[in-house]
Every structure is written in C-alpha cells, then in structure tokens.
Amino acid sequence: xxxxxxxxxxxxxxxxxxxxxxxxxxxxxxxxxxxxxxxxxxxxxxxxxxxxxxxxxxxxxxxxxxxxxxxxxxxxxxxxxxxxxxxxxxxxxxxxxxxxxxxxxxxxxxxxxxxxxxxxxxxxxxxxxxxxxxxxxxxxxxxxxxxxxxxxxxxxxxxxxxxxxxxxxxxxxxxxxxxxxxxxxxxxxxxxxxxxxxxxxxxxxxxxxxxxxxxxxxxxxxxxxxxxxxxxxxxxxxxxxxxxxx
Numbered sequence: 001x002x003x004x005x006x007x008x009x010x011x012x013x014x015x016x017x018x019x020x021x022x023x024x025x026x027x028x029x030x031x032x033x034x035x036x037x038x039x040x041x042x043x044x045x046x047x048x049x050x051x052x053x054x055x056x057x058x059x060x061x062x063x064x065x066x067x068x069x070x071x072x073x074x075x076x077x078x079x080x081x082x083x084x085x086x087x088x089x090x091x092x093x094x095x096x097x098x099x100x101x102x103x104x105x106x107x108x109x110x111x112x113x114x115x116x117x118x119x120x121x122x123x124x125x126x127x128x129x130x131x132x133x134x135x136x137x138x139x140x141x142x143x144x145x146x147x148x149x150x151x152x153x154x155x156x157x158x159x160x161x162x163x164x165x166x167x168x169x170x171x172x173x174x175x176x177x178x179x180x181x182x183x184x185x186x187x188x189x190x191x192x193x194x195x196x197x198x199x200x201x202x203x204x205x206x207x208x209x210x211x212x213x214x215x216x217x218x219x220x221x222x223x224x225x226x227x228x229x230x231x232x233x234x235x236x237x238x239x240x241x242x243x244x245x246x
C-alpha cells in the first residue's frame with residue numbers, strides 16, 4: 001500500500017510538472033509571437049487616437065474619415081498651453097507621431113529655408129517621373145508637424161518620406177485650415193500626426209491626422225482623418241520605397 005501510494009504521489013507530481021512545463025512553453029510561445037509580431041518587426045499601429053477603428057488597405061480614396069471625424073485626444077491634453085513634441089525614431093529609423101498644441105506663438109515668422117539634402121528619412125529615394133508629377137520628384141521630405149504650423153524646418157524626427165501628392169494635395173489643405181483658425185481667432189489647436197507603417201516596411205502607408213480647436217471646443221477646427229501615401233500613376237513598394245510607373 002505504501003509503495004502504491006508513493007508511486008501515485010510521484011505520478012501526480014510528474015503530471016503537475018508536465019502541466020506546468022506545457023503552460024510555460026505556451027506562455028513563452030505567446031511572448032515570442034508578440035515580440036516578433038509587434039516589437040522585433042518594428043510594427044507601428046494606428047493606436048494614437050484611432051479609437052479602435054481599423055484603417056483599411058487603400059481602395060482608391062486618398063482620404064478617409066476616422067471615428068466620425070472625432071479626434072482621440074484625452075481631456076487632460078486640452079489645456080491650451082502651447083507645445084510641440086516629436087517621437088524618437090524607432091529601431092528601424094522610422095519617424096513616429098508628432099503632437100502639438102499650436103498657437104500664435106508657434107506659427108513661423110518668416111519663409112521656410114531649404115531642407116538639408118543629406119537628411120534621408122526611411123524609404124527615401126531620389127526618383128523622378130517627368131511628365132507625370134509636376135516638379136518631377138516622387139518623394140518629398142514631409143513634415144509630421146508642418147512648418148506652416150510650428151516653424152520647424154528640418155528636425156529629423158519631424159520628417160518622413162511622403163509622395164508629393166500626399167504632401168501638397170492631401171496634408172497641406174488640413175495644415176492651412178489649422179493655421180488659418182489660429183491666425184484668425186488666436187485660439188489654440190491641439191494637433192497630432194501619426195505616420196502608419198505595416199510590419200517592417202520603410203515607407204509609411206499614410207498618416208493619421210487629428211485636430212481640435214481648444215478654446216471653442218472644436219467649433220472652429222475638428223477633424224480626424226487618414227491620408228494615404230500614394231501618387232497617381234505610380235506603383236510603390238512600401239517595404240523599400242522603390243517605385244515604378246503603373
């Protein structure tokens with residue numbers, strides 16, 4: 001009896017040890033999956049203010065509205081005090097989100113200077129499509145927080161590779177809307193721009209823009225959109241930034 005009880009207890013210990021080993025392996029596998037899927041691969045997700053809305057693949061619309069146009073700022077961010085903040089480059093050298101509370105004191109007082117050609121954001125290629133794009137060049141050094149809004153010319157953390165179409169046709173009208181609101185009313189505008197990458201891709205698929213005029217509780221400016229980093233007539237490989245006519 002004693003021997004049988006001893007064997008039974010030993011087997012129970014073995015089963016518990018086996019179960020704990022299996023659980024540890026599952027947890028390790030789950031941790032490895034999360035690391036590879038989100039961290040080691042450098043995935044950047046549209047979590048900043050996207051309110052859980054999924055951004056669909058490009059389907060022909062250059063601009064889509066997110067969350068009914070309501071930005072995702074927290075109440076404590078609506079202070080009205082001016083600031084401009086850029087995210088550090090990630091481990092793949094990619095530009096992150098920029099957040100600012102913009103006011104009369106952040107607007108530039110003079111014209112923008114030239115951006116140093118040695119600054120090459122991730123995915124950058126000096127490629128031309130003459131006859132297809134107005135000035136020929138496919139890519140611009142796009143500002144996360146535009147010079148028109150904060151006067152920053154060439155901080156690397158504020159520059160990402162974007163098509164001329166994204167920079168001039170899509171982002172600029174929203175930046176002008178914000179700048180005009182500030183200049184005309186003196187109000188502050190809380191503003192955030194978040195480049196969105198897929199996996200280890202070097203080139204942003206697009207940018208999430210959010211803006212909210214503070215003193216009038218969004219009556220002057222309130223938007224939440226996603227702008228796709230596309231160029232009509234050009235097929236882009238977002239993994240490398242390379243492109244071709246298409």
